[in-house]
Amino acid sequence: MSLKAFHIFFIAVAALTLFGxxxxxxxxxxxxxxxxxxxxxxxxxxxxxxxxxxxQKLKDVRYL
Amino acid sequence: xxxxxxxxxxxxxxxxxxxxxxxxxxxSEVMLFGGLFSSYIFLRIGAxxxxxxxxxEMYVRAHDILNVPLATLNxxxxxxxxxxxxxxxxxxxxxxxxxxxxxxxxTVAFGFVFLIIKAFEYGSKFEHGLFPSESNFLAIxxxxxxxxxxxxxxxxxxxxxxxxxGAKMWKTNPQQFTNxxxxxxxxxxxxxxxxxxxxxxxxxx
Numbered sequence: 695m696s697l698k699a700f701h702i703f704f705i706a707v708a709a710l711t712l713f714g715x716x717x718x719x720x721x722x723x724x725x726x727x728x729x730x731x732x733x734x735x736x737x738x739x740x741x742x743x744x745x746x747x748x749x750q751k752l753k754d755v756r757y758l
Numbered sequence: 759x760x761x762x763x764x765x766x767x768x769x770x771x772x773x774x775x776x777x778x779x780x781x782x783x784x785x786s787e788v789m790l791f792g793g794l795f796s797s798y799i800f801l802r803i804g805a806x807x808x809x810x811x812x813x814x815e816m817y818v819r820a821h822d823i824l825n826v827p828l829a830t831l832n833x834x835x836x837x838x839x840x841x842x843x844x845x846x847x848x849x850x851x852x853x854x855x856x857x858x859x860x861x862x863x864x865t866v867a868f869g870f871v872f873l874i875i876k877a878f879e880y881g882s883k884f885e886h887g888l889f890p891s892e893s894n895f896l897a898i899x900x901x902x903x904x905x906x907x908x909x910x911x912x913x914x915x916x917x918x919x920x921x922x923x924g925a926k927m928w929k930t931n932p933q934q935f936t937n938x939x940x941x942x943x944x945x946x947x948x949x950x951x952x953x954x955x956x957x958x959x960x961x962x963x
Contacts (some may be wrong), residue, residue: 697943701844708837
């Protein structure tokens with residue numbers, strides 16, 4: 695597996711973690727955690743957009 | 759003597775030797791951290807209350823003891839460091855050595871930021887008398903995050919070498935140097951991935 699493939703896997707796992715953390719923050723409640731939850735959701739969406747752009751930019755690089 | 763398959767793929771494995779080697783090494787690391795995660799699960803299953811009693815008080819949620827905002831910040835720092843790490847490798851493939859230095863420098867800096875934040879977190883625990891000997895929860899917390907921090911230090915040393923003296927290879931053998939950065943990047947991503955699993959497991963659940 696190349697760094698490209700591992701990076702895509704990492705970004706996917708990181709985005710899922712950030713979305714999950716966002717949900718956790720909402721469930722815990724409180725202003726501070728809600729702010730962190732919103733930031734996590736935004737960061738998760740940012741990672742998904744970045745991942746798609748990264749794939750487009752390195753489309754010629756092998757996955758192995 | 760010429761070391762074989764440093765730049766070209768070995769026919770039977772399909773990858774150059776360093777990449778195969780780092781994956782074998784990472785497999786052993788999976789077993790190391792896997793063992794610790796298993797220990798964590800068994801300690802938790804066996805405890806009637808988790809994290810349990812600390813300093814005469816009973817805690818039922820880990821985030822009442824641990825600093826979640828700092829850990830979240832550290833998560834963001836490590837994700838950003840993965841992005842700069844892969845950008846440094848991509849810069850070399852595009853023959854942009856100036857950009858490589860910029861991104862690799864940022865990766866090393868992010869590693870130091872992670873360690874400084876971790877040091878603050880540990881310092882706060884020690885000030886409150888929270889040491890590994892206090893409870894099973896603190897023991898496994900310090901063991902797992904401490905071992906992870908040691909891996910971050912190892913990654914910083916390797917990346918700093920490739921940023922400094924190791925970068926001379928770019929002039930003599932750019933393809934092998936690019937491959938070395940890819941291998942270092944695979945290790946760095948693994949270390950970041952371990953944290954991505956550690957963060958929710960220890961701090962949130």
